Amino acid sequence: MNAAVPICAIVPPYVLDRLAEAGHEPAVRSLALDTAHRAARLTAPPPTAGARGLNRVIADTGHSQRLPGRTVRTEGHAPVADPSVNHAYDGLGDTFALYAQVFGRDSIDGRGLRLDASVHYGQNYENAFWNGRRMVFGDGDGRIFGDFTACVDVIGHELTHGVTQFTAGLEYQDQPGALNESVSDVFGSLVKQYALHQSAADADWLIGAGLLAPGIQGVALRSMKAPGTAYDDPQLGKDPQPAHMRDYVNTTQDNGGVHINSGIPNHAFYLLATALGGQAWDRAGRIWYDALTGGGLSADADFTAFARATVAAAKARYPDRSSIADTVSASWAQVGVSPG
Missing domain, CATH: 3.10.170.10 (Elastase; domain 1)
Known part of the structure; x- marks a missing residue:
């Protein structure tokens, strides 16, 4: 490229x-x-x-x-x-x-x-x-x-x-940029879970746990489990990430909030991985990977387009287990995104 x-x-x-x-x-x-x-x-x-x-x-x-x-x-x-x-x-x-x-x-x-x-x-x-x-x-x-x-x-x-x-070449602006950041958080968390042999239930779902210096009031840079709760510190401010589309942040900062609104698709993945259970890289991770690399995403894909791609990926990978695609749809619905 x-x-x-x-x-x-x-x-x-x-x-x-x-x-x-x-x-x-x-x-x-x-x-x-x-x-x-x-x-x-x-x-x-x-x-x-x-x-x-x-x-x-x-x-x-x-x-x-x-x-x-x-x-x-x-x-x-x-x-x-x-x-x-x-x-x-x-x-x-x-x-x-x-x-x-x-x-x-x-x-x-x-x-x-x-x-x-x-x-x-x-x-x-x-x-x-x-x-x-x-x-x-x-x-x-x-x-x-x-x-x-x-x-x-x-x-x-x-x-x-x-x-x-x-692969998808997602643009680094607005919702495509937030997806770009979210995909990195998802697989960054999966790298840690895979290295530590953790199940979805055992994982902390934090990005950058241990990165904040002693005395800083926070646990990480971001939380996929509970977006908006990673830190609340007089020097850093409060974690601004939303977990639902109703709280979507419209801003000109941060390329249109790419590190902020990534909390929404992050939380969708967390909900899916914990609903499916077991090891998050096994089913939820494969679905996200297929959606990212399958060639069906445009560079300007928004949350809805990515949600649809993940549902399609679940149906393609698990054609005899419709409940998995249904769980993908339900996870997105819980954060206010409808795959349609």
């Missing part, structure tokens, strides 16, 4: 905006970097076939803003002394494992794309992002956010932006 790819970062711009307005210097620097990256609108290289199987390369920018940095660990090499390098390496592997072992996908492009990541980006950089070519991780400042390599679901989230890039 040669189209311009949005810079998709895990910490929403409205969170950094609030911190920057309060004079939090790392957030001021991070917001400036994020703004510059988004303005660049990188053109991703076309997917190129690599060696079959997992192939990771981790680089260290040495707190500079120059990418990719110095290569510090490659596929098959032993752990190094730097935990950020090892966390990134392991998280790339966990993400690859979910897509390969559950969905039969060879890396994020489906053609063996090498997984590249850079750690220690910038000075106390308060974010992690996929730039269309590689994962980039900041260290956080320890006061608001910790090391961004430490949460495997954050890594799964960001790499899934690559999967979306190479």
Whole structure:
């Protein structure tokens, strides 16, 4: 895919905006970097076939803003002394494992794309992002956010932006953008659940649990189980995510609320996975994956279009079990979206 790819970062711009307005210097620097990256609108290289199987390369920018940095660990090499390098390496592997072992996908492009990541980006950089070519991780400042390599679901989230890039190519604006973010949250959570061998009932359904520094009043960046409850902190503000279309947020911020309104499809997936029971990647995850990669979604798909795609995917995958498609429809109805 040669189209311009949005810079998709895990910490929403409205969170950094609030911190920057309060004079939090790392957030001021991070917001400036994020703004510059988004303005660049990188053109991703076309997917190129690599060696079959997992192939990771981790680089260290040495707190500079120059990418990719110095290569510090490659596929098959032993752990190094730097935990950020090892966390990134392991998280790339966990993400690859979910897509390969559950969905039969060879890396994020489906053609063996090498997984590249850079750690220690910038000075106390308060974010992690996929730039269309590689994962980039900041260290956080320890006061608001910790090391961004430490949460495997954050890594799964960001790499899934690559999967979306190479499949449905959902636009990064308004409802298509919220779907883009939601799909990354869904599969980021599934990466964590798969790595931990958790059932849907056992999972915490949090995105970025452990990322907030001690003293911050919150548990994560987002909650799929209960959107709007992940944090409520004097510095961060209150989690703005809705769980239902009646509370849909119309805004010009955040590309039309892509990190905000993603709570609605996130909650639909949570409802489906817990209603079906067992391991969320097994049935609910396969349905979402089929909808994303099946070729039937347009880049400007809204929530209703995606809901219809998931119902169609459930019928196609489970033709003799109509109750599964009915449960998909019911899950969307519970968040105010009618598949029709």
